[in-house]
Amino acid sequence: MEYQYPISMDWSTEEIVDVIRFYEAVEKAYEKGVQRELLMDRYRRFKEIVPGKADERNYCSQFEEVSGYSPYRTVKKMKEEKNAVIKM
Structure with a gap:
């Protein structure tokens, strides 16, 4: 797919890469499934970069x-289910 990831120009290169990795994990959950632990790690890092609920939303x-693809629904499913793979 061809689209631009929403990012902030205030973030460092490392932070931009980490946020994009979170978005990619969400994409993977929809396309073929993603390991729950990987998604959880990526989401935790995303929350370090975007700590505010309003900004996250x-x-x-x-x-x-x-x-x-809905990051909200993906993270919600990750929190509710204890399956090793999250598939949307």
């Missing part, structure tokens, strides 16, 4: 708008 909504 904003970036996740922007990502869902351009990709069609």
Whole structure:
């Protein structure tokens, strides 16, 4: 797919890479499934970079708008289910 990931120009290169890795884990959950531990690690790092709920909602909504994949629903499923693989 061709779209731009929502990022902040205030983030360091490392932070941008880590946020994109989280978005990629969400994509993978929809496309073929993702290891729960990997998704959890990526989400934890995302929350270090985007600690505020309002900012998280904003970036996740922007990502869902351009990709069609919901980080919110993916993380919710990750928290509710204890399966080794999260598949949307």
